[in-house]
Amino acid sequence: MTDLTTEPVEEESKPRSALVASVVIAVLVALLVLVLATRDSSNERSTQSPLLGKVAPTVAGTTIDGEEVSATDLRGRWVVVNFFASWCVPCLEEHPELLAFDAAHRAEGDAALVGVTFDDKTDDARAFFEEHGGTWPVIDDPDNRIGVAFGVAQVPETFVIAPDGTVVQRYAGGVTRAALDELITSYEAAAAP
Amino acid sequence: MSRFTGPGFRRASWIIIAALIIVSLGRAAFDDGPPRTTEEQVEAIASTLKCPICGSQSVADSDVAASRAIRVEIARLVEEGKTPSEVRAAIGASFGEQVQLIPPASGFAGLVWILPVVVLIIALGAVSAALARWRRTPLRAATEEDRAIVEQALHDR
Numbered sequence: 212m213t214d215l216t217t218e219p220v221e222e223e224s225k226p227r228s229a230l231v232a233s234v235v236i237a238v239l240v241a242l243l244v245l246v247l248a249t250r251d252s253s254n255e256r257s258t259q260s261p262l263l264g265k266v267a268p269t270v271a272g273t274t275i276d277g278e279e280v281s282a283t284d285l286r287g288r289w290v291v292v293n294f295f296a297s298w299c300v301p302c303l304e305e306h307p308e309l310l311a312f313d314a315a316h317r318a319e320g321d322a323a324l325v326g327v328t329f330d331d332k333t334d335d336a337r338a339f340f341e342e343h344g345g346t347w348p349v350i351d352d353p354d355n356r357i358g359v360a361f362g363v364a365q366v367p368e369t370f371v372i373a374p375d376g377t378v379v380q381r382y383a384g385g386v387t388r389a390a391l392d393e394l395i396t397s398y399e400a401a402a403a404p
Numbered sequence: 405m406s407r408f409t410g411p412g413f414r415r416a417s418w419i420i421i422a423a424l425i426i427v428s429l430g431r432a433a434f435d436d437g438p439p440r441t442t443e444e445q446v447e448a449i450a451s452t453l454k455c456p457i458c459g460s461q462s463v464a465d466s467d468v469a470a471s472r473a474i475r476v477e478i479a480r481l482v483e484e485g486k487t488p489s490e491v492r493a494a495i496g497a498s499f500g501e502q503v504q505l506i507p508p509a510s511g512f513a514g515l516v517w518i519l520p521v522v523v524l525i526i527a528l529g530a531v532s533a534a535l536a537r538w539r540r541t542p543l544r545a546a547t548e549e550d551r552a553i554v555e556q557a558l559h560d561r
Binding site: 243362 | 456457468469470472473474476477480495496497498499500501515519520522523526527530
């Protein structure tokens with residue numbers, strides 16, 4: 212009868228080379244998955260921002276009351292920049308917290324609050340403040356240029372700028388007076404000799 | 405042997421197929437020149453940026469406030485004479501690099517461009533090696549003895 216079996220050496224080398232190829236491809240695919248998996252998810256409403264630790268973008272313009280204002284004039288104080296819109300329910304919910312923060316720090320003079328409109332009409336923003344109170348300057352930003360410079364994705368968002376002009380915190384969503392006070396206190400305690 | 409079935413023809417066919425693949429990949433990887441108008445440039449750049457709050461939708465396709473604001477900023481930067489990569493970098497500096505729909509070509513993330521090509525080359529090499537091995541394997545013709553066995557088996561059914 213004809214011997215139909217192949218050479219034994221060839222039989223052994225085929226599985227070995229297949230195994231090596233499989234391992235190499237598996238490693239490469241695993242690397243690809245690792246690269247993709249370690250990229251930051253854009254769906255997270257996190258407090259991360261590429262601006263943290265960097266000099267804050269320019270916060271200047273005409274307020275909803277027609278006055279010129281610039282955050283650089285407030286250098287040497289903590290500046291809390293709050294992006295909001297009159298149609299935004301979470302903005303309305305956080306407003307009492309901002310009123311409390313402003314009342315406390317306006318007297319002390321150690322921190323200032325600056326509002327910036329985001330995707331809002333000037334008249335609507337003015338009506339919002341007339342109805343709910345608040346006397347801090349609110350910059351009218353019809354093109355959302357300041358918002359884009361800060362990377363604002365969705366209002367309300369609040370950025371805290373240290374007295375030296377660097378961004379130290381970003382709050383995505385409503386902020387509280389307690390959180391702002393705690394942040395400022397912790398930074399000042401760390402900076403104290 | 406026909407001139408359309410010989411080894412030369414087969415080799416030429418493989419070369420043509422390989423050339424078509426390379427040209428197709430090249431056209432897919434590199435766009436065919438910059439868009440002409442500002443609107444086209446804004447559209448082209450916005451389509452490479454991810455909407456910050458709506459999953460994988462691009463800034464060009466999204467109508468949320470943040471995407472509209474980014475499109476306005478892109479238009480402003482384009483009119484200032486910034487290149488598309490400079491505009492993308494400016495937006496990334498504010499919103500984070502995760503808004504880039506096209507991964508950077510350098511650094512660790514650049515592996516997403518290289519690894520698929522490496523895997524493809526290895527796979528093509530493996531297929532070529534397997535085909536070459538099959539071609540080298542001699543065909544064994546059935547012997548009279550084999551035929552007799554088959555005939556006996558058919559007869560016994």
